[in-house]
Amino acid sequence: MPEPQDVISREIAELAAKSDGADHPSRDYPPYRSSGLRHPHRPLVAPPEAYAELRGPVFGASDVTPLDGDLTRQHLGEPLGERITVTGRVLDRDGRPVRNQLVEVWQANASGRYPHLRDQHPAPLDPNFTGTGRCLTDAYGGYTFTTIKPGAYPWKNHVNAWRPAHIHFSVFGTAFAQRLVTQMYFPGDPLFAYDPILQSVTDEKARERLVAAYDHDLSQPEWSLGYRWDIVLDGPSATWMEEGR
Amino acid sequence: MRPTPSQTVGPFYGYALPFRDGGDLVPSGHPGAISVHGYVYDGAGAPVPDALLEFWQADAAGNLDGRPGSMRRDEVDGSFAGRDGVTFTGFGRVATDLDGHWAIRTVPPGEVPYIAVCVFARGLLHHLYTRVYLEDSGEALLASLPGDRRATLIAEPERDGVYRFDIRIQGDAETVFLDLG
Numbered sequence: 001m002p003e004p005q006d007v008i009s010r011e012i013a014e015l016a017a018k019s020d021g022a023d024h025p026s027r028d029y030p031p032y033r034s035s036g037l038r039h040p041h042r043p044l045v046a047p048p049e050a051y052a053e054l055r056g057p058v059f060g061a062s063d064v065t066p067l068d069g070d071l072t073r074q075h076l077g078e079p080l081g082e083r084i085t086v087t088g089r090v091l092d093r094d095g096r097p098v099r100n101q102l103v104e105v106w107q108a109n110a111s112g113r114y115p116h117l118r119d120q121h122p123a124p125l126d127p128n129f130t131g132t133g134r135c136l137t138d139a140y141g142g143y144t145f146t147t148i149k150p151g152a153y154p155w156k157n158h159v160n161a162w163r164p165a166h167i168h169f170s171v172f173g174t175a176f177a178q179r180l181v182t183q184m185y186f187p188g189d190p191l192f193a194y195d196p197i198l199q200s201v202t203d204e205k206a207r208e209r210l211v212a213a214y215d216h217d218l219s220q221p222e223w224s225l226g227y228r229w230d231i232v233l234d235g236p237s238a239t240w241m242e243e244g245r
Numbered sequence: 246m247r248p249t250p251s252q253t254v255g256p257f258y259g260y261a262l263p264f265r266d267g268g269d270l271v272p273s274g275h276p277g278a279i280s281v282h283g284y285v286y287d288g289a290g291a292p293v294p295d296a297l298l299e300f301w302q303a304d305a306a307g308n309l310d311g312r313p314g315s316m317r318r319d320e321v322d323g324s325f326a327g328r329d330g331v332t333f334t335g336f337g338r339v340a341t342d343l344d345g346h347w348a349i350r351t352v353p354p355g356e357v358p359y360i361a362v363c364v365f366a367r368g369l370l371h372h373l374y375t376r377v378y379l380e381d382s383g384e385a386l387l388a389s390l391p392g393d394r395r396a397t398l399i400a401e402p403e404r405d406g407v408y409r410f411d412i413r414i415q416g417d418a419e420t421v422f423l424d425l426g
């Protein structure tokens with residue numbers, strides 16, 4: 001039986017009060033109900049060495065086309081919605097750019113609907129929008145996507161559960177151990193407080209790092225609104241990186 | 246700099262991340278090719294039909310440099326072209342099917358004797374790393390683990406060239422997951 005929002009919100013508040021300031025969510029975060037059976041009970045094991053994980057897959061010009069970064073040009077017509085540009089840099093913990101690595105994005109359409117069979121939200125599909133994109137980072141670690149602002153959508157975690165608008169990001173670093181899959185949110189969304197997935201990051205400062213900034217200088221007259229979002233990849237520790245090279 | 250927090254891959258990555266032949270690190274008929282396959286299970290022992298697995302390994306000679314071309318595009322019309330059938334990129338990606346099953350085709354890695362695995366799933370807020378070893382080689386991580394834990398990292402030979410490797414996210418025979426700092 002799904003619980004009402006106030007039960008979830010109370011659990012969110014209790015866990016926020018106990019936050020240890022961690023950068024990442026705990027894999028065991030009860031307000032996100034499906035985490036219950038999908039997190040390990042045993043502590044993770046630090047391997048004595050990690051030769052493979054300190055290196056990582058390589059992607060190149062052949063893996064993307066220049067059009068893959070524009071989600072508004074994948075069909076004959078223009079998608080519905082508010083056209084936006086999302087740009088930023090992928091950096092490591094030391095602030096060094098992550099160059100020539102793959103960034104993948106996926107998102108709901110402007111109505112909050114994914115073209116996925118299991119998405120049963122009765123909002124319209126957009127024949128001119130699939131919602132997937134990819135690009136390689138440039139020499140400065142930069143990436144850019146042109147897309148439309150995704151809509152909020154309901155999900156069944158609890159009664160009246162709604163996801164704030166978000167774009168899913170998949171990012172590769174120079175090591176397999178730097179892999180990151182995350183979600184970018186839009187500033188000022190009123191749904192933030194109610195969403196157990198965003199709130200699974202219990203530290204407020206860490207949570208803010210998931211929210212893009214509106215950047216008026218990036219907005220293009222008569223064309224699109226600009227958002228800036230930098231991504232910083234975690235681990236492995238610096239000593240390990242040096243040993244691995 | 247503080248890192249960007251992880252968030253779950255969610256349920257709807259299916260049309261964005263998996264790609265055709267994503268699990269075929271080598272083509273069918275490749276000399277020495279092996280298949281590695283298994284199921285992903287949750288803490289209730291139920292198969293996980295919406296997990297995404299990524300694989301990364303050395304080539305047969307032990308080289309970890311990696312090569313581009315895992316998800317090659319057609320340069321004329323932008324459609325998906327797939328691997329060129331010759332280059333070993335070292336990278337694979339497969340989603341589990343509705344039965345929670347997955348399979349890859351590759352060659353045994355040289356020198357660094359394991360296939361590194363990254364596990365994503367709806368319900369999993371931060372991915373997990375594990376390793377597939379094709380035998381109990383006495384390698385450092387295996388040697389550091391008690392027997393029942395070690396066994397979770399060693400694929401079971403089923404028949405010639407076919408290995409079974411199940412991933413148990415939680416529970417009694419929980420797979421060893423790695424802290425990579």
Ligand SMILES: [Fe+3]
Pocket residue numbers: 108163166168255257
């Ligand atoms: Fe989503």
